[in-house]
Amino acid sequence: xxxxxxxxxxxxxxxxxxxxxxxxxxxxxxxxxxxxxxxxxxxxxxxxxxxxxxxxxxxxxxxxxxxxxxxxxxxxxxxxxxxxxxxxxxxxxxxxxxxxxxxxxxxxxxxxxxxxxxxxxxxxxxxxxxxxxxxxxxxxxxxxxxxxxxxxxxxxxxxxxxxxxxxxxxxxxxxxxxxxxxxxxxxxx
Amino acid sequence: xxxxxxxxxxxxxxxxxxxxxxxxxxxxxxxxxxxxxxxxxxxxxxxxxxxxxxxxxxxxxxxxxxxxxxxxxxxxxxxxxxxxxxxxxxxxxxxxxxxxxxxxxxxxxxxxxxxxxxxxxxxxxxxxxxxxxxxxxxxxxxxxxxxxxxxxxxxxxxxxxxxxxxxxxxxxxxxxxxxxxxxxxxxxx
Numbered sequence: 001x002x003x004x005x006x007x008x009x010x011x012x013x014x015x016x017x018x019x020x021x022x023x024x025x026x027x028x029x030x031x032x033x034x035x036x037x038x039x040x041x042x043x044x045x046x047x048x049x050x051x052x053x054x055x056x057x058x059x060x061x062x063x064x065x066x067x068x069x070x071x072x073x074x075x076x077x078x079x080x081x082x083x084x085x086x087x088x089x090x091x092x093x094x095x096x097x098x099x100x101x102x103x104x105x106x107x108x109x110x111x112x113x114x115x116x117x118x119x120x121x122x123x124x125x126x127x128x129x130x131x132x133x134x135x136x137x138x139x140x141x142x143x144x145x146x147x148x149x150x151x152x153x154x155x156x157x158x159x160x161x162x163x164x165x166x167x168x169x170x171x172x173x174x175x176x177x178x179x180x181x182x183x184x185x186x187x188x189x
Numbered sequence: 190x191x192x193x194x195x196x197x198x199x200x201x202x203x204x205x206x207x208x209x210x211x212x213x214x215x216x217x218x219x220x221x222x223x224x225x226x227x228x229x230x231x232x233x234x235x236x237x238x239x240x241x242x243x244x245x246x247x248x249x250x251x252x253x254x255x256x257x258x259x260x261x262x263x264x265x266x267x268x269x270x271x272x273x274x275x276x277x278x279x280x281x282x283x284x285x286x287x288x289x290x291x292x293x294x295x296x297x298x299x300x301x302x303x304x305x306x307x308x309x310x311x312x313x314x315x316x317x318x319x320x321x322x323x324x325x326x327x328x329x330x331x332x333x334x335x336x337x338x339x340x341x342x343x344x345x346x347x348x349x350x351x352x353x354x355x356x357x358x359x360x361x362x363x364x365x366x367x368x369x370x371x372x373x374x375x376x377x378x
Binding site: 002003004005007008058060061062063064065066067069070097100101102103104105106107108134136137138139 | 191192193194196197247249250251252253254255256258259286289290291292293294295296297323325326327328
């Protein structure tokens, strides 16, 4: 498989997928249309005929995480797909043009220096597993798609994590955010 | 126009375009096929029927440049399209996977801390105007496309600039580089 194809993700909302939609919350700006199920498929960007909506992203190089931070993350984080992770969340985010016009050191100072984005995420590892996909340069409606997975008993921790992030200086630059809460399907799609 | 459409570029090699190909140099890895002309079109990604090759990219946020560096660049740089710029160069580059797996601070330390990439470029401003397009996450054969424009009398300065960059530690991570040297067409395409 091409390296780029392997890094791609296609997330669809529609009648099928292994995740049942529990609720869709418009945190800021318009929500995504309500759908019964969501599918996250890596390594593909082929269209899905019956999808109500499709989001594309790509796993890319780190933009802010430094070596010492990555070492700490890698030491405790766990992969997606754990058997105990019966809950998931998709959070697509779009930041405003003011954010994107900042220089690299200015964005880093806000994101980690003052907002502690990386450190806050670390506080919830390994309970809340995450994967970040980039999509700003793909012409998508969002800049990032973050996928979270956690156990039923860790719902409160997930809510705490996103609640803390939403209070940060970094989040003042978020102009659209949707939270799609998901439960692993137990029956056939 | 969509914000993303305005940030896109399509560079084609083929029978038409305002730039006459002077020579194509395979600096590292395979060259691009020889063509008579090159066209750089921003705000479009529509296919060109008779192009021998097409490269896509996008103007994106800065990944390494810090505020104090940007202020210095902005104070002296000039735009593309100057009447005196009868020479141009397209340099597509692909870096290896080792580069992309480095953390942000490690890449910054190599790119500027030790290789002085930003400082070297500044030495040739405003003579050698540049524009950087990103394409790694688009599934393109290269990671970056850099477009340079300069006057006939500044050819030596351009050669000096790229020569200095190719001797840096950063360039050890470059696995493919092509240099397409161009002259502004004086007649019809």
